Amino acid sequence: MTKRSSPAKTGPQHLVLLAIDLLDSSLHYPGDHPPFESFHFDIHITSKAEDEKSQVLVTVKIGVHNENITRQLGSLTINCTFTMNNFADVVRLNADGQPDMPDDLIETLHSTALSTARGVMFATFRGTFLHHAILPLIAPGSVTEEKRL
Template identity: 25%
Template sequence: MTQNNIPKFQIQTIDVQEVTIKQPQQNLGKNPNLNFDIHLDHAVMQDNDIFIAGTTITTYAGSKEHELARFKANCVYKIDNMAQFQKPDKSGVSLPEELISAINSVSVSTTRGLMFGAFGGTYLQKVVLPIIDTQGFAPNS
């Protein structure tokens, strides 16, 4: 454990799962009103101390009816000694909220960078996901 009670973790690999860019239904103009949906999914491979954070970010022009892009990526992490977080009934693990928050933050930031690279050369090349506080994000179950 580190001094702030978050176990050591590191990214093992990053897998881009989907990049979809759709043509807008109308000209977006210079300063379009864009909205972002961010979804997180978590999976654990306890035997290998592996934690997978799946991030899906959907970009909309105005309302959710006008989807412009969807980007999905998995960040695969190695967490030191994950067995210490095993539930007493051995039905899974219960990781500290501080760890989940840190992983969510790194995963969304990593996906932001991947999106920026994927959007280069397209009409979305200047779209950057704003910096957001992921503390309190609950993963999809």
């Protein structure tokens, strides 16, 4: 991977969602239990850039919990692949090889990936005991990215 210097000030041009991949999903049925009415979600987002392909990959991992059950009830991991015409001008790689992008682009990528995860989660859990575990709307910028070191 080629490393480049500091991020540019321009925004993305013709941002495209190229692919949505379901990487993992799981259900852990808790046995005889009344229907669940409330859920809690653990959300983790990471991004990486594939410089040679001019792509940013945003991975969203969601864990589904209920306050009355100690173990996780379900999980889902998706990957969204994005590209843009001016990738080389907008996405830079830092010394650790991680993407360094403008804040507004990060918010757009995270918001799109979270919305996509919400739909994939609904389709995956539909008809199960997690049918009503719908990821709530999340304000852009409120879920911060995990840094891989």
